[in-house]
Amino acid sequence: MKTAPVADLNMDRLRRNISRMADRARKAGIALRPHFKTHCSSAIGKEFRLFGVKSITVSSTAMGWYFARSGWNDITVAFVAHPGEMSELADLASSTRLGVLTDSVEGMRALDTALPPGTRLWVDVDCGYGRTGIPWGDTLEIVELAKAARRLGRLEFAGLLTHAGDSYSALSREGVLEVGARTLHRMAEVKSMFDAQGLEGFAISTGDTPTCSVMDDFGCATEMRPGNFVFNDLQQVALGSCDCGSLAFRVLCPVAAVYPARSALVLHCGSVNLSADRIEDDGRAFFGAVARPDKWPEGPHMPGAPIRRLSQEHASVEDPEGLLRGVKPGDLVAVYPVHSCLAAWQFSDYRAEGVKVEKMR
């Protein structure tokens, strides 16, 4: 019996998740450039090729290298490039058609000097999330940056890129739709200034699984970059962007102890396996749901007993409803994490029906 937690995949669901998102993009008439930071696996990357995906997004040069080596030749590094990584990016640009991201004239100039001609430059626009990007209201600044890039002429101005990460703070499917609509409305305002100045021939890229999973009309966007949808997780279920029938990733781990008197269990599975990410559930911390491993869950409800406390290697489960009644120490259970990207990152490989699936770490 394996005692260490195992990252377990449901490949049928995973393929269905990809197929659905590819359909959504096709129906909306926009390109799908999935973010591969969620799975970090060349084997899972191959599954995307079966659905016509040819271009991808990554979040670091190391991840870019990993996928370039496994044959991807159209890669956007969707992280604002900084001076410390110019030589790494230049190396990467020599082995794949590279897209890079900036939100400042200084950043653009550094990229223009360091990278091979023809490298695609995306300008990062902040539509309200407040992480990176030029604020959408500073339209002139955005236009000037694009113009300056075109004047320098070595980099190819690819377009405007935004990440509506605030969709993760929405409280419902309606809230997600609202964030998505607002984001694309703001991108359209920026685009209208470009149009007014006769600037043409550029793309508009939007991201994040919640909005891409629920929107039908992508407005001015020409490309979507969701990542998490390949696995989904309980945060997506909580947001209403999927139901449990779309969960394709879980962690199998042993029960260490059972405490019937207080309806509690402790699993040998901690934040070193799941990450310490959490969501709030009626004001209480919620780190994942625990169920019997024999079948994968369906429906809109949380698929098991909640993990309420997580330490380095222990998960403390509360089971007042007796969902895990009869489970004994040593038994394997399935943990559906709150955040699959971070949980998946903790593992050096996956298993799918017991067969190893390779990944980077």
Next chain:
Amino acid sequence: MKTAPVADLNMDRLRRNISRMADRARKAGIALRPHFKTHCSSAIGKEFRLFGVKSITVSSTAMGWYFARSGWNDITVAFVAHPGEMSELADLASSTRLGVLTDSVEGMRALDTALPPGTRLWVDVDCGYGRTGIPWGDTLEIVELAKAARRLGRLEFAGLLTHAGDSYSALSREGVLEVGARTLHRMAEVKSMFDAQGLEGFAISTGDTPTCSVMDDFGCATEMRPGNFVFNDLQQVALGSCDCGSLAFRVLCPVAAVYPARSALVLHCGSVNLSADRIEDDGRAFFGAVARPDKWPEGPHMPGAPIRRLSQEHASVEDPEGLLRGVKPGDLVAVYPVHSCLAAWQFSDYRAEGVKVEKMR
């Protein structure tokens, strides 16, 4: 220039931290069996030997193997053993003097059957933390378990072990002292029942860095098992169990972008480097503090600008006081994490003044 985040150690401070805890144990007249899950490094393990440490604590069989291979021959696996790991534990017991943990008669019987004679058995007592262990009030059950172990006679009954993890929920040094005193008071009550029944010759082991860092009188305890103190972190500073002069671990990472208009910076350093663990700071999430890297901090106050939001590879820093004024994209900064154990776990090695320090991952 290195672009990936680096786990940076201050070896002078690390040695001082070990020296101080060894002194505390010596003055209190109890053994120090440090928990090695914090650093997971055979090289750092060697530093402990210089202070007379001969016995250690780990939290998994894999970690036990790692340290047994680097010459440790007195190891307690301080995690309730479950049936799934008996063969792994038996293997480990063949190469080190092993201590194992249980909190049930069934668990004890399984261990007695599977493990070599002479393996030391600890009984896990829950003094109020509510994770694992027999509740301290169920004294008879604890006594019966110890008696049954002695009757079977293959395992050696080592003693009673508790982990006062509730010290991490204390709000101050006084709160930590209170948890520590309450825990040891409860262990003394259990011990008095053992005494009344004429059971002798066993140890009482207590743990956790906060209580071990601030208590002077360890009452009935004969052994302490703190782990985090070797590095410390901002959670310990917040609890008052150390000040910033004892921080020996930090993460060096590049600044990706600077936003003077909103006094914000974004670092290329996310929850894949720091873990997503957080503490609350005036009702706001706090994931770490960011400072210039040229010197290590001193004093009781948070040593830099707070990280308020953490995504997979981005840290969003708020710097209203201008502590990082003049820092530019590409510059390296130092991040002092909230929880050093989890941040350290993310790395495959450390650096100490640029020199690689090996660890397990």
